[in-house]
Amino acid sequence: MAKTNHKENNHKPPLPGDYEGLQGNLKKVSLNTAIISAIFAVVISTLLLLNYLQLAKNDPTESTTLTALTQRLADDPGNEELKEEIRAFDLMARKAFFTAKWQVKTAGWLLLICGIVLVVSLRYYFSLRSKIDLPENSQVSEQAQRILSSKWILYSGSALIIIALIASYFSVDQLKGYDIETFSENTIDESIEVIDLTNEGQTNDSGLIENEIEEPLEGSVTEPEATITTDNLQGGSQQKPVDNRSDLLLIEQQKKQSNSFRGPLGQGVFYVNNISVKWDVNSGENIKWKVEIPLSGYNSPIIWNDKLFLTGANSTERWVYCFDKKNGKLLWKHQANNIAGSPATPPKTTDDTGLAAPSVVTDGNYVVAIFGTGDVVCLNMDGKRIWAKNLGVPDNHYGHSSSLVAWKEKVFVQYDTNKGGRMLALHFQTGEILWDVSRANHISWASPILAEIDGKMQIVTSSEPSVAGHDIETGKQLWKVDCMMGEVGPSPAFANGLVFAANEYATLAAIDPEKGKIVWEDNYYLPEVASPVAADGLLYIATTYGILACYDVHTGNKYWEADYGEGFYSSPVMADGKLFAIDMNGVVHIVKADRELQKMGDIPMGEKVMTTPAFTDGCIFVRGNKNLYCIGK
Amino acid sequence: MISQLITYIYFFLIQIFPALGGEMGGILAQQQRFPKPEFETGYTQPSPTTPEPRLTAWEYIDVSVLVLVMSLAAWFALKRRSRKGLLWLSVFSLVYFGFIREGCVCSVGSIQNIALTLFDPAYAISIPIILFFTLPLLFTLFFGRVFCASACPLGVIQDLVIIKPLKLPQWLRKTLGLIPYIYLGLAVLLAATSSEFIICRYDPFVGIFRMGAEFSMIILGIAFLLLGMFVARPYCRFLCPYGVLLGWMSKFSRFHLNITPSQCIQCKLCEQSCPFDAIDKPSEKLSVENKKLNKRRFSIFLLLIPVWIILGGFSMSKVHSFLSKAHPDVYLAELLIEHPELKDDPENIDIQTFLSSGKTMEHLVEEAKLVKQKYFTGSWILGCFLGLAIGVLLMNQYVLRRRKDYTPNKVDCYSCGRCMDYCPVRPTSNLRKMAEGESATAKNEKGISEKTN
């Protein structure tokens, strides 16, 4: 038996002839089925392959025409025809895409069926002619195999170890070489260039800056030399000469603008003159223009040259608006949407805060706005988006309200939430986070201010439990004084080298930041929302129950108080030697900046005002709950 | 012969279908990235919704199906001794666990969930996953690798495409057998450090089950299936990390499939029947010299085990830095340090996501350093484990086992049942079966005749 070559069927029990034929037929049928299904499969896969190649070459989702058209639209956003064209193209691309998808899907299923038929028929075919292999004749000895295996395992084990060692030699631990300084310098260098350019541009525009710096300025208290010392912008009476010329230029440039909440550096002092103290909203006397603001918000007007910026929001939309300062015309608006990380449903806020409480900041090249959703958006002066990002939705039971301040290439965000405090610096131009430090502070609603302390610009913040100064380059906390309590709303003030911070139920404290010590303290009148303001040796407080009070910055001696009956949410500010404080009913109270109380006017705006006015070029800009006003001659 | 060749080619071509299926998946992914024409029409993009997770009830149904399939497999393999039963059961598993359940949840991948749970207390593992991990091990401990025979979708898809399995020399099998240990160790390390689930990511067949995956993965899947026609179950034998654990269990299995239903008559018919070379032959008689040699080698390799462990641990700890790149934080931090200019690349989604997350570079680097530290410890453990595996494997070559009969190698045998059909011996004690056995005899005779072909 072993020697003969038999056909398998010969050893079946005797079968009728037609059964044998049937076996043969089955073999044939299964082979044919296999062949046919294989041919079918080949055809389908070829078609699919072609389809795929065509798709790869001509991907409708990456249509160059569409990209080109969209790019053209960016340059010409109003072109309706272009929009129509894009829509048509887009529809075509979608159709092509979904048709291709359908084709692939159908063909895929057909192929699967062919595959199954092929496998089954092949298996059947092979089962009919299956054979048993001969036992191996030349047996390799077990011992020899054993030795061979152990050799190979030994080799490959050693190879594994050697490879690992060699690989370790070539792998570099990048983290070890990491140095934060060198890393961030690269980016800062680039942006300094940008700032310099701005300065040059500004100098050419006005041609005045150089001269102004040379002149001793009005009100200069201690320094007789040619530095700018009139004001809070540098360390007041104790300041050291600013060594950086670009700092000086920048300060000078900002003094002409109202680039952030409560004016230059956020200190509440405006460097303007010829401000009207008499106007009438009803008769239109000294009202240059008045426009309705599309969406409400408690942020204050921010101005650079001829452009005035505001934001507005409701529960579904958030917008940045740019008005023409000269006539109140809405120049452009930009919706802060489609931002990665932005929450689908905005966080809950109370009506007196909303989603657009923080004011924007600008450096004359870019405007950066932040909303209660944690969305930050940067636009150029023409309203084109430069970048946008979400800083993480703030956990804030009233709504995020801290405004932005900026210095050179950095925009600073005080991000104190129920989840802890953070202070961030974003790059104006790129939105890159230059630093992000966490603070041991509780949630707050105050805005940071900038102040030159000890010859260097610092960010000064106030929130429970401390008033603190941060280094602008690294965000490092340089000093802090624990004196705040509760839900801090008022931002700090700065004058004569002292930082002033106050909050209802806490205290009013004058702090020497260089020593990190409280100089004097008082708790008779305390503000709840409106920020203190200080200049020329005097400090002013406006409370929620309607008191306006004036103190000596050095001693804390109270010079005067005035009870207006209606509380203040809008922060009092200094302009043109006067204090402007707007109560919640929208009455602008004007008081001479002096040790004696000298009321110069109480003028109703005719609507509620919660925001802080801005001043440039002899005009006052007031944002009421509905309208924006420009007051001036 | 030619027709056979043609059918092979056809078979090859048919394997392309998953690749094209893969394109489908690619396109589907693109659908999400399709640019949206937005002209500030006031239309707000609806926010994406997260679909509900599969009902837990269904997960328990999966577990029940798994238990049922394994029980049936054990019954078919040990009691009924039916290759056919196992085959159809495996077809069912391929359809259910493979195509319907799309290769997930799978016991092979569950190793990673288990590893992550052990090391990350914040990770909540679901009970069905634990069951998917433990039940096959438990079944294997009792009945051998019946899970591999008919339940594992990865195993059965390879099993079904075996056409002409080649014999692999023992040294090659043993050497390649090291890979699953490496894969297992790496998978556990990467999962435990919350870096990645490599078993799932590089699962070669999941793209076929889902009719869609990355192009390269589809190619890999086809390659495995093509290879699998000639080298039976290549993934199971030379990659599967779960197979390592199953092998350990199976080694001690209480009841295991046997080739012969009663007494082996040394007819050698089954010798070549196993496509996986998992049949151990009766042991050779050794010369006294060889016996001595083996004993000596055994003791040397035994003593060398600690050396292997230390060497392995040391060398692996050296590559911890390289390995840690598998963690996204380390990868990103190193990328940004090496190429700070990439920050301005709007196309690099990883970097853009990081930038918009509001995290600072310093923060990232700190986190990355912590991860590296974990990797250092992990690499030491991985290295020691691999060293141990190599050492024991070497030693095992010289462990002398006396075998009289042809038996399945409990570690390597997938309990597929093929060899049983080759055994001409009839079950002795069962008279009823004897009666039925007429046909079996006929078949066996057929087998004997064919062998002589």
Ligand code: SF4
């Ligand atoms: S060896 Fe691994 S892949 Fe193969 S059947 Fe077993 S568990 Fe599945």
Ligand code: SF4
């Ligand atoms: S059952 Fe037999 S043929 Fe199948 S793997 Fe085990 S030894 Fe090999």
